[in-house]
Amino acid sequence: MRRNLTGNSLIMKPIQVGLLGIGTVGSGVFNVLNRNQEEIRRRAGRGIEIACVADLDVGRARSVVGDAAQVVADARAVIANPDIDIVVELIGGYGIAKALVLEAIAAGKHVVTANKALLAVHGTEIFAAASAKGVMVAFEAAVAGGIPIIKALREGLTANRIQWIAGIINGTTNFILSEMRDKGLDFDVVLKEAQRLGYAEADPTFDIEGVDAAHKATIMSAIAFGIPVQFDKAYVEGITKLGAADIRYAEQLGYRIKLLGIARRRTGGADGVELRVHPTLVPAKRLIANVEGAMNAVVVQADAVGTTLYYGKGAGSEPTASAVIADLVDIARLAAADPEHRVPHLAFQPHTLDEARDALPVLPMTEVVTSYYLRLRVADEAGVLAKVTGLLAGADISIDAVLQREADEVGGEGSTHTDLIILTHETREGTMNDAIAQMQALPTVLGPIVRIRKEELN
Amino acid sequence: MRRNLTGNSLIMKPIQVGLLGIGTVGSGVFNVLNRNQEEIRRRAGRGIEIACVADLDVGRARSVVGDAAQVVADARAVIANPDIDIVVELIGGYGIAKALVLEAIAAGKHVVTANKALLAVHGTEIFAAASAKGVMVAFEAAVAGGIPIIKALREGLTANRIQWIAGIINGTTNFILSEMRDKGLDFDVVLKEAQRLGYAEADPTFDIEGVDAAHKATIMSAIAFGIPVQFDKAYVEGITKLGAADIRYAEQLGYRIKLLGIARRRTGGADGVELRVHPTLVPAKRLIANVEGAMNAVVVQADAVGTTLYYGKGAGSEPTASAVIADLVDIARLAAADPEHRVPHLAFQPHTLDEARDALPVLPMTEVVTSYYLRLRVADEAGVLAKVTGLLAGADISIDAVLQREADEVGGEGSTHTDLIILTHETREGTMNDAIAQMQALPTVLGPIVRIRKEELN
Numbered sequence: 001m002r003r004n005l006t007g008n009s010l011i012m013k014p015i016q017v018g019l020l021g022i023g024t025v026g027s028g029v030f031n032v033l034n035r036n037q038e039e040i041r042r043r044a045g046r047g048i049e050i051a052c053v054a055d056l057d058v059g060r061a062r063s064v065v066g067d068a069a070q071v072v073a074d075a076r077a078v079i080a081n082p083d084i085d086i087v088v089e090l091i092g093g094y095g096i097a098k099a100l101v102l103e104a105i106a107a108g109k110h111v112v113t114a115n116k117a118l119l120a121v122h123g124t125e126i127f128a129a130a131s132a133k134g135v136m137v138a139f140e141a142a143v144a145g146g147i148p149i150i151k152a153l154r155e156g157l158t159a160n161r162i163q164w165i166a167g168i169i170n171g172t173t174n175f176i177l178s179e180m181r182d183k184g185l186d187f188d189v190v191l192k193e194a195q196r197l198g199y200a201e202a203d204p205t206f207d208i209e210g211v212d213a214a215h216k217a218t219i220m221s222a223i224a225f226g227i228p229v230q231f232d233k234a235y236v237e238g239i240t241k242l243g244a245a246d247i248r249y250a251e252q253l254g255y256r257i258k259l260l261g262i263a264r265r266r267t268g269g270a271d272g273v274e275l276r277v278h279p280t281l282v283p284a285k286r287l288i289a290n291v292e293g294a295m296n297a298v299v300v301q302a303d304a305v306g307t308t309l310y311y312g313k314g315a316g317s318e319p320t321a322s323a324v325i326a327d328l329v330d331i332a333r334l335a336a337a338d339p340e341h342r343v344p345h346l347a348f349q350p351h352t353l354d355e356a357r358d359a360l361p362v363l364p365m366t367e368v369v370t371s372y373y374l375r376l377r378v379a380d381e382a383g384v385l386a387k388v389t390g391l392l393a394g395a396d397i398s399i400d401a402v403l404q405r406e407a408d409e410v411g412g413e414g415s416t417h418t419d420l421i422i423l424t425h426e427t428r429e430g431t432m433n434d435a436i437a438q439m440q441a442l443p444t445v446l447g448p449i450v451r452i453r454k455e456e457l458n
Numbered sequence: 459m460r461r462n463l464t465g466n467s468l469i470m471k472p473i474q475v476g477l478l479g480i481g482t483v484g485s486g487v488f489n490v491l492n493r494n495q496e497e498i499r500r501r502a503g504r505g506i507e508i509a510c511v512a513d514l515d516v517g518r519a520r521s522v523v524g525d526a527a528q529v530v531a532d533a534r535a536v537i538a539n540p541d542i543d544i545v546v547e548l549i550g551g552y553g554i555a556k557a558l559v560l561e562a563i564a565a566g567k568h569v570v571t572a573n574k575a576l577l578a579v580h581g582t583e584i585f586a587a588a589s590a591k592g593v594m595v596a597f598e599a600a601v602a603g604g605i606p607i608i609k610a611l612r613e614g615l616t617a618n619r620i621q622w623i624a625g626i627i628n629g630t631t632n633f634i635l636s637e638m639r640d641k642g643l644d645f646d647v648v649l650k651e652a653q654r655l656g657y658a659e660a661d662p663t664f665d666i667e668g669v670d671a672a673h674k675a676t677i678m679s680a681i682a683f684g685i686p687v688q689f690d691k692a693y694v695e696g697i698t699k700l701g702a703a704d705i706r707y708a709e710q711l712g713y714r715i716k717l718l719g720i721a722r723r724r725t726g727g728a729d730g731v732e733l734r735v736h737p738t739l740v741p742a743k744r745l746i747a748n749v750e751g752a753m754n755a756v757v758v759q760a761d762a763v764g765t766t767l768y769y770g771k772g773a774g775s776e777p778t779a780s781a782v783i784a785d786l787v788d789i790a791r792l793a794a795a796d797p798e799h800r801v802p803h804l805a806f807q808p809h810t811l812d813e814a815r816d817a818l819p820v821l822p823m824t825e826v827v828t829s830y831y832l833r834l835r836v837a838d839e840a841g842v843l844a845k846v847t848g849l850l851a852g853a854d855i856s857i858d859a860v861l862q863r864e865a866d867e868v869g870g871e872g873s874t875h876t877d878l879i880i881l882t883h884e885t886r887e888g889t890m891n892d893a894i895a896q897m898q899a900l901p902t903v904l905g906p907i908v909r910i911r912k913e914e915l916n
Contacts, residue, residue: 012798032762036619042684042806043616045798140614146763148614156598156606158501159783161494226500287745287769304490305604305780308770311745312763322763325617334791336799340470340503341791348500 014047015332018078018109019069020054020100021090022061025114025141028321029088030064044329054078079104086331088324089113098122105129105137110335112327114141114320117206120215123222123229124353127345134339138327143216144169144296146319147312148326153223153300154347160302162224164264166280166457169216171294171314172207173239173259175199177279178292181247181256187240199294209238210259210277217261220298221275225265226348226356230275233362237278246375246450249421253403255281255373256289257452265360272363281373281423281454287311288457299457307458366430371400374422375450376439380407384444385420391442395435398425417446423454472505473790476536476567477527478558479548480511480519483572483599486779487546488523502787512536537562544789546782547571556580563587563595568793570785572599572778575664578673581680581687585803592797596785601674602627602754604777605770606784611681611758612805618760620682622722624738624915627674629752629772630665631697631717633657635737636750639705639714645698657752667696668717668735675719678756679733683723684806684814688733691820695736704833704908707879711859713739713831714747715910723818730821739831739881739912745769746915757915765916824888829858829912832880834897835905838865842902843878849900853893856883875904881912 019026030050033040041047050068054075055061061071072078079087079100087104089111091097097118102125104111111130113119119126119139130137140150144167153162168174172194179190191208194200206212214236222229239259250257257279264274282289287309291297296314301307313319334342344350378384385404392399403421410418424432436449477484488508491498499505508526512533513519519529530536537545537558545562547569549555555576560583562569569588571577577584577597588595598608602625611620626632630652637648649666652658664670672694680687697717708715715737722732740747745767749755754772759765771777792800802808836842843862850857861879868876882890894907 028762032617036617036761039619039684040617042810043612043802045802045807147766148610151609151614152606154501155788156609156784157780158787159490159494159498159780161497226497287748290745290748302780303494304486304776304783306771306774306777308605308768310766310768312766318762319764322615322617322760325762326614329616330613333795333799333801337791337795341794343791344501344503349503352500 012046014049015328016049016051016083016085017088017328018052018054018081018084018086019050019088019090020075020078022053022055022064023090024317025320025324026053026090027064028317029324032318032321032325040325040329044332046332048325048328048332051083052078052081075100076103079107079109084109086110086112086328089115092117094118094121101126102129105133105135108133108135110135110331111137112324112331113137113139114324116142116212116215116219120218120229120231123219127350130345131350136331136334136342137345138331139219140327141320141323143219144298144310145312145314145316146322147296147298147310147314148323149220149298149310150223151326152310153220154343157300157302157305160304162265163301163303164262165220165224165298165300166288166455167217167220167261167298168258168288168291168296169261169298169314170207170213170259171296172200172204173213174291174296175294176208177239177257177259180242180244181251184244184248186244187242208240210236213259213261214277217263217275217277220261221263221273223347224263225273225360226346226352227273227360228353228357230362233275235276235278235365239279242279245419246373246452249375249403249419250281250373251284253401253421253423254284255454256284258282258289260455262455266363266369270363270367271359272361272367274368275362276365276368279452281452282457286457366428366433368429369426370429371426371454371456372424372432373452373454374424376420376445377417377447378420379444379446380416380418381444387442387444388420388422388439391438392422392424392435395431397427397431397435399423400425470504472507473786474507474509474541474543475786476510476512476539476542476545477508477548478512478533478536478545480513480522481548482775483778483782484511484548485522486775487782490776490779490783498783498787502790504790506783506786506790509541510536510539533558534561537565537567542567544568544570544786547573550575552576552579559584560587563591563593566591566593568593568789569595570782570789571595571597572782574600574670574673574677578676578687578689581677585808588803589808594789594792594800595803596789597677598785599778599781601677602756602768603770603772603774604780605754605756605768605772606781607756607768608681610768611678612801615758615760615763618762620723621759621761622720623678623682623756623758624746624913625675625678625719625756626716626746626749626754627719627756627772628665628671628717629754630658630662631671632749632754633752634666635697635715635717638700638702639709642702642706644702645700666698668694671717671719672735675721675733675735678719679721679731681805682721683731683818684804684810685731685818686811686815688820691733693734693736693823697737700737703877704831704910707833707861707877708739708831709742711861711879711881712742713912714742716740716747718913720913724821724827728821728825729817730819730825732826733820734823734826737910739910740915744915824886824891826887827884828887829884830882830890831910831912832882832894833908834878834903835875836878837902837904838874838876839902845900845902846878846880846897849896850882850893853889855885855889855893857881858883
């Protein structure tokens, strides 16, 4: 980036940007930069121009940018272009995107990316390369779309020791869960509807299995606690096995079920970080329980500020573009500062990350402490509840609430089985695993026990 | 601020901070900086030290900081101290605080302040002085306490043309309104309770009359729309005249009443900015309608990102300290960049503000467009509703809903009067003023008409 030495912001050269990939998000970036160029220039003090676009589909790229930018098929031509200050990677995935990001860094370009998968898995390598080269890699768009959550965590809450983060960070699954609850429908039915409406992709695996949320939770855990990204240590459970019945029972008990990405600092015992994505019962009165449809929200608990929440659109062309452009402006500013004065990629100075990983390891799931919703299909006979609660008491798991349905309501008239729903207080996941195994072995427990984790988030 | 030229962040000198005033917020700043010093250093790349504290109550100051910092009675001794990089003003008010902030700027110090009143009224003068001197004035703590809303508006949403902002930005009034609704009590009763609990001050005027919220809304309007702060043009209406009956009727119609600070860009007609604080009906299903107690929340509607919301504690020792310290770290970073690369005080380059004020003036209240809740105490006789709705139709104000109570329910058995509640669609405030005057003149309208504005916030 050229350093302007005149002190006159009116004549600063516009930032020259190269886009790699101009699909949904890339088009959004181009359109928003065009539409709001005056507004953005009034804020940034200089223009931001997309000088060059690479896309394998040159025709599509041309139809978006017209004659406003050079269009090429070869991404490496953008990286090699000496006029380009910042490369925006919007290709996605781990493959070619990784190679191109590393090449852009090696060429001395700053990089903006929306690629959560790439950063959650290869972030350590990429940030190290960027630090060595003295360039920035910005990624506000990688987590929760247009919500400026990375900036909030990295800068806004910089005074705080962050205790936990819990987020609805995948719009597809939140849409599906909202529909299941609203309409009392099962997962498969709603998924098809979501695909028809464009809220779910043709291959929805990454979304519905929780992988996308886990990528984002991994990135947030690093920024919150000053540890490296460690996606391989994340616990990932999606929503495919959730039944309409559990959503209904949760509602009756005052809870909603959300797919949460959770990162929690544990101290006083097995010190470490919980990093997990799974369906979660949340008290219905919490704001985050009322985040519906494809919207995202992230709750952060920190020692000085207390609870804060950030809500908005987690995906889509222009919301994501909003985050990409904010990164472009940030880079245009901080590029003028000495590298050691810039905001570190993961909020904390990079030379401190390895030590933090040792002091605060990502805990295995058996060491996680949470509370639980259990649903047991049981024989409708005397003594079942006593046996089940006896086993829990023996494991030192205390019970918060019990809901026992009438057999007729569950299995129809004359039914010989019923549903027993138990809410527990907090316990170790390993302890709960053992208790579930014991309950499952009871002859009066008729089907697989459903276990959903519960967080009070207070 | 000394510029570090070695490129080695490990040996950067700690930032030296001087505090003016060490009451609730100042103590919080001191305590959080102490408690989290390791965490903050790991983020900022250098330490942040409170070197010097000025407070008229030297004993109190000493009891907070012990021997960790110099304590003086004279704020000017802090400003004159050549070792101090940043002066934090936590005195409050327009008087001595203004003089000290200007003196600190003149002495070449960066300034952090939580003083919303000062900035809303004298911001233009203060920011001009800071720009001329090449120093920064940061004020995250001035709006919504610990919520990083200034950063979100100024940097996170930089790509956007912001359309409107609506915020619960005064915790005292939100606490009072929450209690009035929960317990069905009248304003006076709850105010006393709030004072007893410390949620309201002994002289609560600035809070309950909406002045504090208007200061904050004024600052946000400037940052959102690129106009100067113009507190004198804000419309300010507090909650002192709200009755429990209106809160109850609003609830029956699916709304909650919140004191909102609103800044809205109007285009296509009388271009300008609406800047207003008043009790507002909000649909009960909106997240912001569910923000209870002393909590704050700000909703921002912007063209690219859509709706985002920011929620957290709007006041208190450590939440406010969280924002002050975030500003200290930001200044430590951006001080190393050329002034023209820093984030402008009010988000937009200062030389563009005057032109924007002319193009986008703050509109008089009569030009505001909103919808309304009206409550009329009327005689319980035939034809009243027809007369009232006829007047509204004549003024071209369309009706969204009508709720007519049984006379017995309102005035007791045998009552000859009842309440007529009308929700309207959007209209000009001036038009509504005329219509209310006409309705008020009807002999069947028995008492003063209650008018509360309504916003759908979608």
